[in-house]
Amino acid sequence: MTQSFPFSAIVGQDQMKQAMILTAVDPGLGGVLVFGDRGTGKSTAVRALAALLPPITVVAGCPVNSARLEDVPDWAGPVDETLAERPTPVVDLPLGVTEDRVTGALDIERALTRGEKAFEPGLLARANRGYLYIDEVNLLEDHIVDLLLDVAQSGLNAVEREGLSIRHAARFVLVGSGNPEEGELRPQLLDRFGLSVEVRSPDNIEERVEVIRRRHAFETDHDGFMARWQAEDAALRTAILEARTALAGTEPTEEVLTDCARLSMALGADGLRGELTLLRAARAQAAFEDTAITRDHLRSVAPLALSHRLRRDPLDEAGSAARVARVVAETLP
Structure with a gap:
């Protein structure tokens, strides 16, 4: 599988990269809203940052990426109790997605074939302890916005329907992107994002040429390009991990x-x-x-x-x- 574009190799967009790094240091900041022109590296940045971060330790069979066996939800049933490492999750929430797909719902196939009532986890389960990315967030349907507001506030996904009563952790960094020309964001959701950034296309020749040069190298000499940026990404990963440790002792005057x-x-x-x-x-x-x-x-x-x-x-x-x-x-x- 092709690796993500290196975070350190993204040209310019310093505020966007700064916001992404801050949410990696302190996921409790509340996520990032990135508004601006298309093709300015918004989705590239979030995937690159997630690839940059160290893997998370999870209970191998847990559908919500629990770090400890005692955190595995009861409805998951018997699971593989082995601890394993997984890449930091980055889950896309597409436009037009149904509420069942987001929160999870009754597993219809299992109900029909085995006569068992079981829960099929949704996107929120997959995003737990990672990133939930919404492109064109300003075009998201209102009822999905309301649902996300509730979950983002509580860190808990609750499903009460079809005879199911399900709870599971749903803590994630919410990253939204969009073009302001295509509609405004609801104030309730806008306020929920901790940080916001406006991005624009580069306005000088040198920067645009460098973007083209690096992207061309990434596509035509992938292994060599990744090797060239490996050290910078590793140094940034170390700095983020050290910052997480230092955060507790960083007190304001x-x-x-x-x-x-x-x-x-x-x-x-x-x-x-x-x-x-x-x-x-x-x-x-x-x-x-x-x-x-x-x-x-x-x-x-x-x-x-x-x-x-x-x-x-x-x-x-x-x-x-x-x-x-x-x-x-x-x-x-």
């Missing part, structure tokens, strides 16, 4: 907490989710850099954590990221 609140108030962000996510992202960035949290970290992650939480200002024609940058410069000199 009172000044940092005050800066988070001041910045969110200056931007007029609704609710408190903005400053909570801002702090969490700054902690992950500091852990990744192996330093204490500073204003520089807040400045770095503020556009990612706050740009999608702003109230619309019809008198301000600047984009949300530009508004955040301007307010950051004024509030955190």
Whole structure:
């Protein structure tokens, strides 16, 4: 099977790569929303990051990737209890998907052939402890959006129908991508994403040429290209793992907490989710850099954590990221 394009070899798109790395350091950040032009590497980045991460340890026969035997759900029945390693899951949630396919449902074939009532796990079971990727997330049907909101909040998938009463863990990093010209995202789902990024096609010749050069090498000399980028991906993997360990000891000062609140108030962000996510992202960035949290970290992650939480200002024609940058410069000199 062809390996994913190396994460380190992605040209440009620094904010998108930064957001992906932060969710790898702290999956509790709430996922990433990537909006922008088609063909800018959105799906490539999420698959490349998942391939970059170390495999997860699972109970071999568990349908929801449980790490310990005691976490295997009762409905799974007798399973292979051997511990095994699997690649970090990346599950695509396609447009037009049915609710049964997402949550799981009665296994019809088993019911008809054996007369047994059994549960057939859905996409949420496969995505547990990994990534759930939704392309064109702004075109997703409302009832699927509502379902995802419930599961993302609780980390638990509950199925109550067809005589089934099923529960299983469903904790995943939600990554959505889309083109804003094709429709807006519902505010409830927009707010659920921890970080957001706007991506655009490269606007200079050198960068576009480098994109072409690397993609051509990946397709025509795959083994050689992968070997050239193996060391950089390995170094990034090590840095992410070390950051996960360092995260617990990365604590903010009172000044940092005050800066988070001041910045969110200056931007007029609704609710408190903005400053909570801002702090969490700054902690992950500091852990990744192996330093204490500073204003520089807040400045770095503020556009990612706050740009999608702003109230619309019809008198301000600047984009949300530009508004955040301007307010950051004024509030955190």
